Amino acid sequence: MSLPASRPKRAVKARRPRNSLSQELIIEAAFRVSERSGAQAITFQAIGDELGAHPTAIYRHFRDKDELMLALIDALHAETLDGLPAPSADWAGDLAELARRTREVFLRHPQVAQFSGARTARREHEFRVVERVIGCMRRAGFDEVDAARYYRVYGDFVLAYAAQDAELAALDPVTRKADLRAWKVDYQTLPVDEYPNINAVSAHLPSLEDPVNFERALAMMLDSLRERAKQARAGRRAQRRTGR
Amino acid sequence: MSLPASRPKRAVKARRPRNSLSQELIIEAAFRVSERSGAQAITFQAIGDELGAHPTAIYRHFRDKDELMLALIDALHAETLDGLPAPSADWAGDLAELARRTREVFLRHPQVAQFSGARTARREHEFRVVERVIGCMRRAGFDEVDAARYYRVYGDFVLAYAAQDAELAALDPVTRKADLRAWKVDYQTLPVDEYPNINAVSAHLPSLEDPVNFERALAMMLDSLRERAKQARAGRRAQRRTGR
DNA sequence: ACCTGAACACCGTTCAAGT
DNA sequence: ACCTGAACACCGTTCAAGT
Numbered sequence: 001m002s003l004p005a006s007r008p009k010r011a012v013k014a015r016r017p018r019n020s021l022s023q024e025l026i027i028e029a030a031f032r033v034s035e036r037s038g039a040q041a042i043t044f045q046a047i048g049d050e051l052g053a054h055p056t057a058i059y060r061h062f063r064d065k066d067e068l069m070l071a072l073i074d075a076l077h078a079e080t081l082d083g084l085p086a087p088s089a090d091w092a093g094d095l096a097e098l099a100r101r102t103r104e105v106f107l108r109h110p111q112v113a114q115f116s117g118a119r120t121a122r123r124e125h126e127f128r129v130v131e132r133v134i135g136c137m138r139r140a141g142f143d144e145v146d147a148a149r150y151y152r153v154y155g156d157f158v159l160a161y162a163a164q165d166a167e168l169a170a171l172d173p174v175t176r177k178a179d180l181r182a183w184k185v186d187y188q189t190l191p192v193d194e195y196p197n198i199n200a201v202s203a204h205l206p207s208l209e210d211p212v213n214f215e216r217a218l219a220m221m222l223d224s225l226r227e228r229a230k231q232a233r234a235g236r237r238a239q240r241r242t243g244r
Numbered sequence: 245m246s247l248p249a250s251r252p253k254r255a256v257k258a259r260r261p262r263n264s265l266s267q268e269l270i271i272e273a274a275f276r277v278s279e280r281s282g283a284q285a286i287t288f289q290a291i292g293d294e295l296g297a298h299p300t301a302i303y304r305h306f307r308d309k310d311e312l313m314l315a316l317i318d319a320l321h322a323e324t325l326d327g328l329p330a331p332s333a334d335w336a337g338d339l340a341e342l343a344r345r346t347r348e349v350f351l352r353h354p355q356v357a358q359f360s361g362a363r364t365a366r367r368e369h370e371f372r373v374v375e376r377v378i379g380c381m382r383r384a385g386f387d388e389v390d391a392a393r394y395y396r397v398y399g400d401f402v403l404a405y406a407a408q409d410a411e412l413a414a415l416d417p418v419t420r421k422a423d424l425r426a427w428k429v430d431y432q433t434l435p436v437d438e439y440p441n442i443n444a445v446s447a448h449l450p451s452l453e454d455p456v457n458f459e460r461a462l463a464m465m466l467d468s469l470r471e472r473a474k475q476a477r478a479g480r481r482a483q484r485r486t487g488r
Numbered sequence: 489a490c491c492t493g494a495a496c497a498c499c500g501t502t503c504a505a506g507t
Numbered sequence: 508a509c510c511t512g513a514a515c516a517c518c519g520t521t522c523a524a525g526t
Contacts, residue, residue, distance in 0.1 A: 015491080015492080015526090016490090016491065016492090017491095018489075018490055018491075018526085019489085019490070020490090020491095021490080021491085041518095043517085043518070043519085044518085044519070044520090045517080045518080045519095053491075053492090054491060054492050054493075055519090056491080056492075056493085056519095056520080056521085056522095057490075057491050057492075059520075059521090060489085060490055060491070064519080064520075065519065065520090066419060114362075117404075117408045117411065118358075118408045118409075118411035118412040118415070119423060120423040120426045120427065120452070122423075122426035122430045122431075127431075127434060127439060127442070130431070130442060131438075131439045131440075131441050131442050132441075134441040134442055134444075134445055135441040138441055138444065138445075144444060144445045144447070144448050145445075145448045147441075147444075147445045147448075148445040148446075148448035148449045148450065149448070149450055149456070149457075149460065150460075151445070151449075152449065152450045152452075152454075152457055153457055153460045153461045153464070156405070156408065156452075156457060156461070157401070157405065157461050159408070160361075160404040160405045160407070160408040161400070161401065161404045163404070163408065164361045164362045164400065164403070164404040164407065165362075167361065167362035168362040171362070175310060179363060179364040179366075180364075182364045182366035183364065186366045187366075187371075187374070190371060194375075195371060195375045196375075197375050197378040197379040197382055197391075198371070198374060198375050198378055200378075200382065200388060200391075201378055201382075201388045201389075201391045201392040201395070202392075203388075204388050204389045204391075204392035204393070205392045205395075205396065206392065206393055206396045208364070208396075208400075210396075212393070213393075213396055213397055213400060216393065216394075216397045217397045217400070217401050217465075219468075220397070220464075220465055220468035220469065220472075221461075221464055221465070221468070223467065223468040223471065223472075224463075224464035224465070224467040224468050225464065227467065228464075259507090259510080259511080260509090260510065260511090261510095262507085262508075262509055262510075263508085263509070264509095264510095265509080265510085285499095287498085287499070287500085288499085288500070288501090289498080289499080289500095297510075297511090298510060298511050298512075299500090300500095300501080300502085300503095300510080300511075300512085301509075301510050301511075303501075303502090304508085304509060304510070308500080308501075309500065309501090
């Protein structure tokens with residue numbers, strides 16, 4: 001007289017009206033899933049539950065999970081752009097603002113952001129972020145070759161660092177705390193003769209989650225970018241004086 | 245008269261001798277799996293096949309998959325250290341050497357490295373890499389607080405950027421090529437009135453896989469680090485002159 | 489055309505059974 | 508004590524069946 005192994009989640013299975021799903025509704029449901037209880041994985045089953053629809057209904061609107069993920073990643077870029085002030089005369093300040101917003105958005109949606117660092121969404125809002133960053137590099141005075149290169153280097157640096165922060169935030173809480181604990185315990189108790197340098201500074205090791213880390217890395221990249229932009233502008237002035 | 249859905253991989257199932265497995269053998273098998281045909285995922289099934297053992301036999305030697313992954317990550321650090329010259333007077337050169345080696349090792353083992361950026365292995369070889377980097381920061385002239393901070397910022401920067409390169413390399417080939425293609429096609433054909441900056445430089449956009457990207461980012465971080473070290477040393481000299 | 493239901497080939501993990 | 512085999516709860520994905 002035992003129940004079947006897996007019984008339906010809802011006793012009365014309401015049939016979903018036709019044409020009631022869309023890419024937009026699915027994307028919104030996926031974000032609600034990822035925010036529910038902090039660290040829930042984004043699966044078709046969970047999105048289906050959230051929508052009150054069959055998991056495989058999603059395949060009518062996205063070819064596969066990768067296409068859904070790219071759409072979610074582009075939605076992160078949309079959030080980064082939302083309310084962003086227009087480009088200013090301060091190109092370096094604008095770059096810093098974009099970087100900070102990117103990281104904040106990533107930490108708000110770590111379950112999506114953890115997969116976003118190495119991917120190219122190739123969608124509207126990503127295009128617009130790239131357009132902004134390249135614009136900053138051109139206002140800095142870089143020529144086309146340098147602007148393209150420094151866009152790539154700066155953009156990938158921001159994505160990599162922010163996605164890494166998101167990956168830590170997306171770990172299941174037990175694993176995440178074990179990693180953080182390693183810096184409070186393991187790295188504080190290493191033999192001093194084998195690890196003299198760690199021992200010398202261990203009391204001051206910043207947490208992996210200290211937001212100053214990202215701020216400092218950002219400041220360092222901008223240090224160098226400002227100096228290189230100054231030299232690029234000076235180089236071009238010299239070129240003009242000597243008649244090309 | 246049909247065959248059963250899943251038949252055994254080997255007709256004669258040789259029984260593995262007792263005590264014939266170990267953490268070391270399992271780690272070696274996992275790396276062989278990850279290198280076979282470029283991008284094979286590391287699963288207990290695949291490692292078991294590689295060892296000629298039952299997949300669940302691994303649980304006798306690692307508590308769960310996360311513990312195996314941390315051991316594999318530490319093995320990457322071991323490879324980074326293998327043959328590394330002793331610390332030199334050129335602390336910045338030593339930092340660059342460590343960064344380049346880390347990235348090369350990560351690209352040699354992308355299936356492991358893609359998960360390593362945000363994790364703390366808390367094992368011997370990671371300790372030794374951390375010891376090295378902190379040593380460089382102290383030789384640069386930073387005090388304990390700054391050495392700890394710049395270790396964290398520089399170390400996480402290298403891990404994040406290298407892990408991002410590994411993540412791209414670990415994508416299944418079809419997905420990876422589609423991402424690379426976006427920069428050769430989609431970003432080359434955007435409307436010029438909406439994306440003037442992208443259009444101005446699009447011919448010069450470096451590939452995601454161009455190794456110059458990492459070299460440039462590294463050079464920029466070291467630019468700033470050298471300047472900050474110089475100022476830290478000058479600040480300490482001034483402090484000594486004024487009697488603390 | 490859009491959604492459901494069943495089935496498939498995989499995952500990591502647990503646990504009882506062999507030796 | 509160490510390895511195997513079966514079972515479980517979960518993945519993404521395909522495909523036939525409903526409406």
